[in-house]
Amino acid sequence: MDWGLVHAYTPLFVTALRVTLMVSAGGVAAALVVGLLVAIVRLWHVPVLDQLSIAYVEVARNTPSLVQLFFLYFGLPKLGILLSQETCAIVCLAFLGGGYMAEAFRAALVAVPPIQHESAQVLGLTRRQAMRHVVLPQAMAQATPALVANVVFLVKESSVVSGIALADLMYVAKDIIGQSYDTVEALFLLVVAYAIILLPISAVGSAIERRFAYGR
């Protein structure tokens, strides 16, 4: 491996790291919101939305992310909706991740014993208050491992956005390889860059898990 090349390519990867981080952060945040809303809709069996949510989760989880991305990037303009590359990338991750996050939230919400809902109800709390103060905090503790796994999954999955020529880490690495055949150096930097993002996420995830780990 040529360390001089590694050094020379580093600035390109730093720029690309920002793109990957931006797309991932936006996608993860949106996916968490979508996932939580879908999970609550399903828990409460909200008419119509419940069925739509089931369909959404199945589509999101059972179609390739690249196909979802191409649909957004090449398909939507045919319907008159033109999104920028960045927006497309974030919407794609939100769509994909929302399905996974919804299942993680739902499993955790369902695991909160019914007596917890009932106790809150008997005390006079509304369903929404009970959700916010009693059920959700308990579900979060349950859901954290799955949510963190999903965040890691989404950051890795963000590499598909190179497919629509967004200059993320994957795109830059492929670009360098295509132009100069510095495969080893490019892939080395690629692995290091993803590790820089993902290792702290795993560490923070473990820390959150410990914080929430009150026994029942």
Added chain:
Amino acid sequence: MSDRTRASIPANSTSAPTAQSSAPLSGRQPVLELRNVTKRFGPLTVLDGIDLSVAQGEVVVLVGPSGCGKSTLLRCTVGLEQIDGGEVLLDGEVVSGRERTQQDRSRMGMVFQSYDLFPNMSVIDNVTLAPTIVRGQSQKDAREKAKALLARVGLADRADARPSTLSGGQQQRVAICRALAMEPEVLLLDEVTAALDPEMVHEVLQVVLELADDGLTMLIVTHEMSFAQAIADRVVMLDAGHIVEEGGPEFFTNPKTERAKAFLRTFEFHRSGRDS
């Protein structure tokens, strides 16, 4: 059903069925009234036309074999189950048959069999949650009241503990405080000691006895017969969804119906070849 070891109730509170207690406290305005309440689960009629009223300050104990509908009766009363017929009245106002308002629900307190404290918050936060977010009390006021309640059940020093670090008996006492913090007009207790180790039963029932002495209106489901006898102003026995007998604490010593006699016998143990 196993009959768990009964905690002994102090002799002074075991008032024999004398004239001062017993008999429905008629004349007084009923706080809680059930009229012809019917509840079905599929083809099964769990409650079949139940009429029951609880007067201000009265302690009514519901007894009966497992599956007779005692718990369902409480759940219907408090609105956790919708009833299929009849009505539930609180202070003469019908509260059944519609979505209960937050106001309706906070007027009745209920404590369940299993420890149902919210594990995600401290003991005192369990007690102050509903007063602050349902009643809009300030944190400071609610905490002060909660501390007084916890002190009353002997748990002032555990206010900041997590529920999971308390014993079952302590958790149930906190659950009682949590219900009392909303100052309910009537408190419903659903076998609050059934999940407890025998040595913890007494500390919980002692708290309930004190509440009765303070004049709290209560409807209690229990399998602790000596406790029931000590605390009841009136006893209602339920079997297969019907009220089979109703009376003062003399129910325990002198039941009228065969069904009640048979039920009470299930709490006695005899060894053949020995007298009583």
